[in-house]
Amino acid sequence: MIITRTPFRISFFGGGTDYPGWYREHGGAVLATTIDKYCYITCRRLPPFFEHKHRIVYSHIENVCNNHEIEHPAVRAVFNWANVFDGLEVHHDGDLPARSGLGSSSSFTVGLAHALYGLRGQMVSQHTLAKDAIHIEQNLIGENVGSQDQISAAYGGFNRIDFHQDDSFDVSPIILSRYRLEELHDHLMLCFTGFSRIADAIAKSKIDNLKNRETELNRMREMVDEGIAILTDSHVSIDEFGKLIDLSWKYKRSLSDQVSTPEIDQIYDEAMRAGAIGGKILGAGGGGFMLLFAKPEKHAAIRERLKNLVHVSFNFDDSGSRVVLYQPNGL
Incomplete structure (x- = not known):
């Protein structure tokens, strides 16, 4: 076995x-x-x-x-x-x-x-x-x-x-210092939107649209370098990482009209009003888990605002x- x-x-x-x-x-x-x-x-x-x-x-x-x-x-x-x-x-x-x-x-x-x-x-x-x-x-x-x-x-x-x-x-x-890695972890929240989705159809809609989204995809690739630069420079506020996640979500939503839904948009807007700096739907989109980035002191307010969702604690x-x-x- x-x-x-x-x-x-x-x-x-x-x-x-x-x-x-x-x-x-x-x-x-x-x-x-x-x-x-x-x-x-x-x-x-x-x-x-x-x-x-x-x-x-x-x-x-x-x-x-x-x-x-x-x-x-x-x-x-x-x-x-x-x-x-x-x-x-x-x-x-x-x-x-x-x-x-x-x-x-x-x-x-x-x-x-x-x-x-x-x-x-x-x-x-x-x-x-x-x-x-x-x-x-x-x-x-x-x-x-x-x-x-x-x-x-x-x-x-x-x-x-x-x-x-x-x-x-x-x-x-x-490679990050233990402090920086813990700082990143302490700013992240993971919550389940309450509905699953079949990723294949959503992914296909994005694949079919790749040639029309070259500008967006090139920009999303650049964010990999920018995100690493933020994390590896202790003089840069970790909040900048959250702002970049927010920007990446805007680009991701543009890849297909199936990535987000009115329900997802409402969850995201509620989280931002409660103090989140950024966030995104993970995976292909359309449902599943949402990753949020917020100062630790804002987490309680965000959980209260999204109290109908399941919040999952995690470690790396x-x-x-x-x-x-x-x-x-x-x-």
């Missing part, structure tokens, strides 16, 4: 430039961090005593005899990619809801691929895990997804990720996808 633990992520700047349709022509970059909220995948070989061959347990339970019968698209794609023939049982547990803008689907793909490597007795690099997950999601499943979520999930940590025209990428950890994570239980002889 193997259990993998793979973190979710928060993306600050550069989202949109991680789509292959963009970076293969222009290059791209994002600034993102993983957090201590995780996707857990439990995987074990299934003894041949059942009517079914595979058992997959998530929000549904699937008992199937062949890979092609699997309804879960990521499990089906990963099993086929890994040439899974022996019976397997897979359980998924997540700390936060799916389809919420935290890269949970990529965390799932990375975590499952990691578990299958482990079942074969193979250790795998972070780079290979990320590349495999990108291939599975973009080419095998055919999802309209970028490439940052898989890399963040595999590597973990607070990183600048650069995407190159030849599909290669570089991961550069952001730097571990990436990990095998947390390995019992190669256990069923």
Whole structure:
């Protein structure tokens, strides 16, 4: 039996430039961090005593005899990619809801691929895990997804990720003093808007519009450098980082009319009136989690103003996808 633990992520700047349709022509970059909220995948070989061959347990339970019968698209794609023939049982547990803008689907793909490597007795690099997950999601499943979520999930940590025209990428950890990192953390709030969304359709609307948004996407990529410059200069107020998030949200909203909704706009306006400096919907948009940036003394007022939403406390994570239980002889 193997259990993998793979973190979710928060993306600050550069989202949109991680789509292959963009970076293969222009290059791209994002600034993102993983957090201590995780996707857990439990995987074990299934003894041949059942009517079914595979058992997959998530929000549904699937008992199937062949890979092609699997309804879960990521499990089906990963099993086929890994040439899974022996019976397997897979359980998924997540700390936060799916389809919420935290890269949970990529965390799932990375975590499952990691578990299958482990079942074969193979250790795998972070780079290979990320590349495999990108291939599975973009080419095998055919999802309209970028490439940052898989890399963040595999590597973990607070990183600048650069995407190159030849599909290669570089991961550069952001080095900050403990005080500056804690200062950033203490200014961040994470709240659930109350509704999930299917990211694929929203992402497709953005991808279809990439050529019409070159100015916006180039500016959003520049914000990666600006955000890092703010964080690494202790003489610059951390509030400038929040103002940049606010600006990035305005640009992100322009990428597609599906990124925001009247409900999201109202939540954002209420947070700003209560003292937030900036914020954004995480992920493709349309729902899920909203990241807010505010002085710590304003957090209580913002929570009161948004008291109908679920607020989630979190810390930064730097571990990436990990095998947390390995019992190669256990069923």
